[in-house]
Amino acid sequence: xxxxxxxxxxxxxxxxxxxxxxxxxxxxxxxxxxxxxxxxxxxxxxxxxxxxxxxxxxxxxxxxxxxxxxxxxxxxxxxxxxxxxxxxxxxxxxxxxxxxxxxxxxxxxxxxxxxxxxxxxxxxxxxxxxxxxxxxxxxxxxxxxxxxxxxxxxxxxxxxxxxxxxxxxxxxxxxxxxxxxxxxxxxxxxxxxxxxxxxxxxxxxxxxxxxxxxxxxxxxxxxxxxxxxxxxxxxxxxxxxxxxxxxxxxxxxxxxxxxxxxxxxxxxxxxxxxxxxxxxxxxxxxxxxxxxxxx
Ligand SMILES: Nc1ncnc2c1ncn2[C@@H]1O[C@H](COP(=O)(O)OP(=O)(O)O)[C@@H](O)[C@H]1O
Ligand SMILES: [Mg+2]
Numbered sequence: 087x088x089x090x091x092x093x094x095x096x097x098x099x100x101x102x103x104x105x106x107x108x109x110x111x112x113x114x115x116x117x118x119x120x121x122x123x124x125x126x127x128x129x130x131x132x133x134x135x136x137x138x139x140x141x142x143x144x145x146x147x148x149x150x151x152x153x154x155x156x157x158x159x160x161x162x163x164x165x166x167x168x169x170x171x172x173x174x175x176x177x178x179x180x181x182x183x184x185x186x187x188x189x190x191x192x193x194x195x196x197x198x199x200x201x202x203x204x205x206x207x208x209x210x211x212x213x214x215x216x217x218x219x220x221x222x223x224x225x226x227x228x229x230x231x232x233x234x235x236x237x238x239x240x241x242x243x244x245x246x247x248x249x250x251x252x253x254x255x256x257x258x259x260x261x262x263x264x265x266x267x268x269x270x271x272x273x274x275x276x277x278x279x280x281x282x283x284x285x286x287x288x289x290x291x292x293x294x295x296x297x298x299x300x301x302x303x304x305x306x307x308x309x310x311x312x313x314x315x316x317x318x319x320x321x322x323x324x325x326x327x328x329x330x331x332x333x334x335x336x337x338x339x340x341x342x343x344x345x346x347x348x349x350x351x352x353x354x355x356x357x358x359x360x361x362x363x364x365x366x367x368x369x370x371x372x373x374x375x376x377x378x379x380x381x
Contacts, residue, residue, distance in 0.1 A: 088151055090115040090234060090265050091136065096145030098131050105131040107289035108145070113282070115233075118256060118266040120280035122273065122367065124379055127286040129269035133238055136267070137164055149234070160189060163232030165223050165240060173212035177203055177222055180211060181229060188230035200258070201225040202251060217248045224255065235259060237268040241275055253279060271379055273367035285371060292374050297367060304373050305365025307339040310346050316356040325349040 089112035098106040106128045113119045121129045134140040136147055138154055149158055171180055178194060181203075185191035198204050201221045206214065214222065220243070227235060237256075241249045256266060256279050270276050276283055277297045284294040293300055314334055321328050321336070326349055331337040340346030343362055350357065371379045 087114060089113055089148075090150055091267070092146075092148040093132075093136065094146040094148075096132065096135060096147070097143045098128075098135060098140065099143045105289055106135070106142075109284075109286070109289070109291050111284050111291060111294060113265060113267065115265050116260065116263045117281040118260055118268065118279050120276045120283040121267070121269045121286055122271065122276045122280075122283050122371075122379075123269075123286035124271055124377070126288075128289040129286055130238055132286070133236055133267065133269060137162065137236055139164075160230060161233045163227035163230060163235045165227040165235075165237045167223075167238060171211040171219075171222070174210060176208050176210055177214070178207040180222065181225060184226050184229045190231055191229055192231045197225050197228055200228070200255060217244060220244060220248070221251075224252070228259075233264055235264055235266045237266060239269055239271070241270070241272065249275075273371070273379060277367055283367070285367075285374065287371075287375055293370065300367065300370050301365050304370040305367075306369055306373055307341060308343050308346070308365065309363040310338045310340060310343070310350070311361045311363065312336045312338060312350070312355070312357075313359045316358065316360075319353075323353075324355075325353055 091113040093112065094110050096106055096109050097104070109132065121132060123129055131140065135142045138158060147154060149161070175183065178198065181194055181197060185194065198207055201224055203221060203225060206218055211222070224240070241252055244252060253275070259266060268279065280297060282294065282296055283300060284291045285300070286292070293304060295303065311331065312328070312335065314330070314336055317324065317336060326338050326340060326346060328336045328338045338346060343364070347357065368379055371377070
């Protein structure tokens with residue numbers, strides 16, 4: 087299946103800043119593609135260029151195999167972070183107004199239901215809470231039944247329940263065959279939602295692949311954390327290489343957790359109080375850059 091989106095050698099300079107430094111990637115239809123990276127990595131700039139809001143300094147973008155035309159806007163939905171809504175309109179009036187801008191709008195009831203807006207459908211835009219405004223912004227992004235949906239840090243500022251709801255909607259959109267491109271600096275969100283990820287740092291893509299591939303390739307080994315008190319023998323006598331994490335804890339890096347645990351049990355080490363850490367996308371980022379994602 088040919089990609090729905092191809093990004094080729096994209097660059098963007100702002101006066102003194104090189105925000106995007108020649109990145110390329112492609113996105114298969116029907117997946118959730120994540121741009122993951124810390125603040126300032128160039129995620130929003132990349133998204134805005136693909137959305138045709140910003141002009142690139144150089145590079146090419148193909149949608150469905152061809153350069154984007156004016157019809158592109160009928161096919162894409164963008165969840166804006168700050169759109170000026172007309173204060174005196176209600177939620178449903180706002181949706182109806184936006185729906186009129188498109189040839190094939192979704193049914194309003196369907197959108198209201200999906201984005202959990204029925205209780206506030208008559209409420210004025212200026213009386214909405216932050217989370218409610220965000221739900222309306224998502225609804226506006228979906229009002230034209232887009233084939234390609236852009237979500238720029240969609241869960242930033244959401245409470246845990248709204249975040250779960252958003253994740254449910256993303257999975258539903260995917261199951262309908264729509265493609266999503268989202269940015270996040272939450273590795274948990276990326277791991278849960280994304281089929282493919284490009285990790286960005288300082289304007290470049292430093293690694294890409296499925297979450298599982300990235301973790302396998304760059305995440306490092308599993309760690310068994312063992313209280314020092316459990317281990318009466320000298321470290322060298324252990325069947326596995328162990329090092330001190332701090333005064334109270336030993337860390338043992340193993341390929342396979344069960345083999346590591348078996349080896350410890352075989353030499354009579356008490357496993358009470360141990361914990362196990364399997365590598366995640368945060369470790370991938372740490373290994374690749376020496377920094378934490380949230381720093
Ligand atoms: N309009 C602009 N003018 C100048 N610099 C900008 C502009 N927009 C973004 N930048 C800079 O480009 C870099 C990437 O920003 P951005 O794409 O917003 O990153 P992210 O979304 O990953 O946090 C940052 O250094 C940012 O300060
Ligand atoms: Mg951003």
